[in-house]
Amino acid sequence: MEADEVTIREQNFHSQVREYTICFLLFAVLYIVSYFIITRYKRKADEQEDEDAIVNRISLFLSTFTLAVSAGAVLLLPFSIISNEILLSFPQNYYIQWLNGSLIHGLWNLASLFSNLCLFVLMPFAFFFLESEGFAGLKKILEDLDEQMYIITLEEEAIQRKLNGVSSTVEYQTVELERELEKVKSKKTNLERRKKASAWERNLVYPAVMILLLIWTSFSVLLVALNILYLLVDETAMPKGSGGPGIGNASLSTFGFVGAALEIILIFYLMVSSVVGFYSLRFFENFTPRKDDTTMTKIIGNCVSILVLSSALPVMSRTLGITRFDLLGDFGRFNWLGNFYIVLSYNLLFAIMTTLCLVRKFTSAVREELLKALGLDKLHLSNNPRDSETKPSANGHQKTL
Template identity: 35%
Template sequence: MDDEEADLREQIFHNNVREQIIFLLLFILLYLFSFMLIEKFRRRDSEDYFTADEEEVKVYRISLWLCTFALAVSLGSALLLPVSIVSNEVLILYPNSYYVKWLNSSLIQGLWNHVFLFSNLSLFVFLPFAYLFSESTGFPGCRGLKGRVYETCIVLGLLGIAMLGMAYVISAWLKGDRSGIDALLNLWTYLPFLYSCVSFVGVLMLLVFTPLGFVRLFGVVGGVLVKPRFLRDLNEEYYVYSLEEDTLRRRINNSIATGGGYISPEPMYPERGEVSAPVELSFSTTKETPVFQGKDVPLLRLRNGALQAGLNERLHRVVTKRKEVEEKRNTSSLQRNVVYPLAMLLLLALTTITVLMVLQNILELLIGIKAVPLSTRQFTLGIASLSKLGWAGATLEAFLILYLHAASLTGLSTPMGALRLLPRARRTPLTRIIALCALLLAHSTAQPLLVKILGITNFDLLGEFGRIEWLGNFKLVLLYNAIFAATVSLCLINKFTASVRRELYNRFKWLMDIFTAPEEPSPTARLISRASIDRSFVIDKRDKTDSNEETFVNEDISKK
């Protein structure tokens, strides 16, 4: 009996050690990928990293490490459901395989618990500490890195007290029975509640940006792939960029040779938004001409060095676009006529399947076949398939989850691009990286909740993810599904019928203009208008003659 208990304890110990090693390896891989991603976008100049102050370098490194940790946790949260679904199907297909014995329910459950814990720590501790630490200056009596740490910890503690007080007030207002002193001192119960609020905000954010992402993905794929010739004439675009490149080269050579300030004669076509020089190029070589500040100056109205710099910058953009179009011209006809239509059909099929699954989920919720996504039971991996179609259906569910994640990120990039918050390669400051990591973390942790609310998969949310209280609200879940299905359908209809509706509107407007055209004036009215025009012309000519005579007299007097 003692030998059996010893063997059981030894087996539990070995299983625990194996799981911790797997967790560590997975986290190292995600951390390395996140570090490479941040290294691609982080700013590299004297203001951030390459500074002479060693203290600033240490602060920057610590904040960057915390951001990398949060980004790795967000990637792990985004991969939770697809990895769990695939693991369940692998155990069903190979139940007695020696190579997949390490894949069990305890491993997946521990993975969900670790992601939930690190998500809370990153969202409420690490990222706020990174921001406050990078902005701190230290107390007057305690300089150096230690003073900055003390200041950050005190400010973070005050911020935590404010957040916990706000959580207590909101919780007491919603539940109505948490007004005692014991509930106030039980601080550990507020972290799941705060995470529940953040996840609810993230799910609302996904409700807005995921339908927009479905529509925007068609444009993104259309911009990456080469369209057929009847949809896009690459030869015409190539000739346009080539002619514009030759024109810019001639203007640069003319400006260098003659040293002229203005281009004469000016082009007859109106200037576009991209034909303007930056503010730093808007200077003048003469003292009499004022310097333009606070706005862009038209490129063709600059002088000397500013004109040459602006033309060179625009030439660089035109050459880049011409090379891109030239590369697309050299693509094969198979890629043009087969790959592009297949990609568009695949996106349309995935979006349609998602909408149909959401409609099916709404019907099952109304009938009572499916319950709300609040999960409290223990899930065992490898018992039954999650889809009626077997491994094929489970693979489709995992692919749909990743597609939803990509669509929501694409839709989220639209307002961020309008607000100029998107990261730029080697030009993103640390504060923006911290904000983007927090946004991605809230987005990724809300993704499993979105998938479960929409009924994309039958996999139960494990750990603390399945105990979020608002998931048990039937009206909220049903309303969310209805709004999601309606918005996605309207966005798709608007996407594919916008050109037809625009053409019909133009035709209808043209017909209305014909029928509502003003009648031709009578001969009498024509004579009256002609007489008024002649009279105004004579008066104008008389005024000009008088002004010229007065000018001549003044000049004669001045000469005498």
């Protein structure tokens, strides 16, 4: 009996070490990828060699850690779905013994823990640490206030002399012209990019991408509509308390691997559409990161935004019925997941808003792209009767028939 107990303890110990090693390796890969992504957008001018460099490095490492956690949260549900199908197809395979329910539960718990840690501790610390200029800020507080007041007074006088020498009207016009110039440069860059696109890309790739987006959006609306019907007739469709069969015991999709692959594609599509929609909001247009020209403050803000979106992805996917995989760890402990009216309202809101988007914007964009690809855009096909009543004349003015 004692030998059996020792053997069991050894097996548990080796299993825990193996799980910790796998989690560390997965996170290390995500951290390295996140580091290269952030350094690609980080402003190069911030890489000074003075005492503030330590502050920037600390903020950079914390932001990289947060982005890696966000990537892990995005991959959490797809990894769990594909792991369930692999365990179901190869239950006795020696080479996949490391892929088990304990590892999946551990990943969900770590993702929940690190998400809360980054959102409520690390990112606020990185922001205030950067704004207060880190350790240098503490030294500056201890400096002589009279000396600081003298320097500030000199700077104020210098700025005042500059303002007195420049007319306010000219300065306003200069600012406006600079803004207009930036807009023109941005439009010119987009036009040059479109001009360099080959005929194959314009006539085949772009319309194909638009059609794929239309298909995936329509398919997601269809799944949500079916989920609404399930909610009305079956209590197990609720995202909380469904009590699934467990990992590796039964397939969660009717079509097996094919259905699991479709679910994973839809989950990634939801994440991409959420990020694109977030940065498309007028309030966050200037928040979009730019290559080699993004300050650390903006990087911290972007990491927090992506963390919130990625952490909500598993809950959103399960609530909308995109997947039947049970939410594990703290992700499935939200009380509102068991409220029928909240879940039903969320599904109805998603279905209605997405359908309106398809009808009013997306389908018109696809129609225009298809007409351009087929060369029918020159026929001036339009549903507006006023468009057919006006034609441009040779001198550029419009004439009414």
